[in-house]
Amino acid sequence: MVEKGRGVKTTVSKKPIYELTDDDKAKFCEYQTEATRQDVEEIQEWKAKSLERVGFLMIK
Amino acid sequence: MASFFFGLRSLYMRQLRIINFKDKASLQEFGLYKGSSINEFDVPFHNILLTLEKNACTDIIVERNYIDKEYLDEYSFFYSTSFKNYGRFCTRLHFFHGNIAKHLGINHDQDFIFTASEKDSLQKSYLGFCVIRPTDRNRISHTVIKPHIDNPRDVFIKSQSNYLVNLNGTCLTATGMPFMQQDSQAGLCASTDLVMLSRYMHEVHKHRLCTSPEVTLIANKFLGSDRSFPNRGLTIYHMLSALSEMGYSPVVYSRVGVPASVNLEDIVYYYLESALPVILFIQARGCSHVCLAIGHDFKPNLPPRITRKSNILRNSDFIRHFIVHDDELGPYLHLPLLAKDIKTANFFPKFDSSVFRSSYTHPWSFENVQAAIVPVHRKVYLSGEEIESNVEKILSPLNHVFGLMVGNMQPDKKKLFEGVLSSGKLALRSFFLKSNDYKKWIADMPRVSAEIREFYLNAELPRFIWLTEMSDIDNLRKPNNKDHLILGEIISDSTAGAKSQYQFISIHLPSVFLDRELNNPTNPDHIAIYSINNDDPYQAYIR
Numbered sequence: 001m002v003e004k005g006r007g008v009k010t011t012v013s014k015k016p017i018y019e020l021t022d023d024d025k026a027k028f029c030e031y032q033t034e035a036t037r038q039d040v041e042e043i044q045e046w047k048a049k050s051l052e053r054v055g056f057l058m059i060k
Numbered sequence: 061m062a063s064f065f066f067g068l069r070s071l072y073m074r075q076l077r078i079i080n081f082k083d084k085a086s087l088q089e090f091g092l093y094k095g096s097s098i099n100e101f102d103v104p105f106h107n108i109l110l111t112l113e114k115n116a117c118t119d120i121i122v123e124r125n126y127i128d129k130e131y132l133d134e135y136s137f138f139y140s141t142s143f144k145n146y147g148r149f150c151t152r153l154h155f156f157h158g159n160i161a162k163h164l165g166i167n168h169d170q171d172f173i174f175t176a177s178e179k180d181s182l183q184k185s186y187l188g189f190c191v192i193r194p195t196d197r198n199r200i201s202h203t204v205i206k207p208h209i210d211n212p213r214d215v216f217i218k219s220q221s222n223y224l225v226n227l228n229g230t231c232l233t234a235t236g237m238p239f240m241q242q243d244s245q246a247g248l249c250a251s252t253d254l255v256m257l258s259r260y261m262h263e264v265h266k267h268r269l270c271t272s273p274e275v276t277l278i279a280n281k282f283l284g285s286d287r288s289f290p291n292r293g294l295t296i297y298h299m300l301s302a303l304s305e306m307g308y309s310p311v312v313y314s315r316v317g318v319p320a321s322v323n324l325e326d327i328v329y330y331y332l333e334s335a336l337p338v339i340l341f342i343q344a345r346g347c348s349h350v351c352l353a354i355g356h357d358f359k360p361n362l363p364p365r366i367t368r369k370s371n372i373l374r375n376s377d378f379i380r381h382f383i384v385h386d387d388e389l390g391p392y393l394h395l396p397l398l399a400k401d402i403k404t405a406n407f408f409p410k411f412d413s414s415v416f417r418s419s420y421t422h423p424w425s426f427e428n429v430q431a432a433i434v435p436v437h438r439k440v441y442l443s444g445e446e447i448e449s450n451v452e453k454i455l456s457p458l459n460h461v462f463g464l465m466v467g468n469m470q471p472d473k474k475k476l477f478e479g480v481l482s483s484g485k486l487a488l489r490s491f492f493l494k495s496n497d498y499k500k501w502i503a504d505m506p507r508v509s510a511e512i513r514e515f516y517l518n519a520e521l522p523r524f525i526w527l528t529e530m531s532d533i534d535n536l537r538k539p540n541n542k543d544h545l546i547l548g549e550i551i552s553d554s555t556a557g558a559k560s561q562y563q564f565i566s567i568h569l570p571s572v573f574l575d576r577e578l579n580n581p582t583n584p585d586h587i588a589i590y591s592i593n594n595d596d597p598y599q600a601y602i603r
Contacts, residue, residue, distance in 0.1 A: 015590075016575075017591045024460060024587075025587065027460040028459065028460050029561045032450070032453055033559075033561060035453040035458075035459075036449055040446060043322060043443075043446060044558060046313075046322070051297075053314045054296050054430060055296050059249060059250040059296070059341065060292070060293035
């Protein structure tokens, strides 16, 4: 019987074929952070400057 | 005594009139189509009529002395203060196909008192309504008409809803996206677009409903401006201020400085797919203007629009036009992505109506769009471009978790998925939606595996989720939308941070499902992979 609580499923009856270990999670996290770092930083910088670039343009 | 009651009857009973749709001369009574050619102020109405004509409209019921909330506010803030005497009341036109005059036993151009009990047949014929202001020009106020779609597999109006209409006690439903023309005094295009947006968002998400004067006032609440009425226009800062007051967390995307990993077209697409209208800021030929994107076309049989660094396609690679409401031009216009696809040569001041009639496209292209403003919900922190960047990396062979999942696939499914991925046919579609709407969809979806259904229906999810569907592009080329099957999907938490490692909640690939329990009280961030039986492709999400 699984303890009830937020984020816990109480009715799914399947057994997992694999549970990620802390090592698996660390590998995933390291890869994902590194792989997306450049994109995320570029996107955030662009969005921060977007308003500055067009904010005062008058629309009629 | 009898004369008293007859007086009451003439005073309070609102007579309607039915006119023939093809009798354009009758419309001159409302200040429309005056003169020998269409002037620029009549272009939106002209396009409304074109759409109705394509929907086989036959009859118009004219409802006089209609009180329109939008115009009443414009009247209160501006027209009532003018020396010239403007009326307070509008005229509402209701459009029908199927010759309802004959059906109701009424002759055209005849006044009648509405006693129709045949609501069902009227509803079947109903194409929508258009409110006409009693002003000198720019007369089109609140309008909802059914869009005309030549081929439902090619064109998708993503932001439309049902609007209840009370016609002398008979309730009808108009379906479409609200449209309105700026009156050019109480509101210009910026405030008019915000009104169209607010009417839609009020109906669908219960956001604040605003009129043009209200938008102008809340836009100027914190930012200084010159006089509000007559309106001289708003800046993007003013529009954002108004959107924040209306309950959104708006985001601005400028064309200048777009990073290499991002396309402005993709961003508009993510939010259109999320059923959010997107405000497009157009700058061309010395004119600054906004229009409202509400849909897109989809041509999967054409080659992809752009070449990407990765070999993963996007559904947005196969669009060629956005569908826009332009308050100066009309509803449901096709805005080409590329200038070479523009078919209408002229913009203001004169239109060649014959060209316009045949082309039905917007006279500008997405290349003229300098910025997009997205009225995002307050509880959606992650943006579409951040999601797709993240998902693309999840689906990389270098990713340890992806490797674990592929390694645990059933052999036939593995062969299928790897074949689609390696041949560059995997296409992504990302959008956000309410998790409860997704659960309803999954609960009613017969083709989805029972085990997947069990996972999703019992999952605890945030109010909004980002859903990224994965399909074989060949499947999307099938003629029937119901045959557009997906191979799997990734669900992400809309409230996660852009740099958070806790963005994805589940990953479903053919025959394997990765489930993440972020808030498991005994084992936080518990992640497990399950094998799924009978996991065949199933239908992509349709709103």
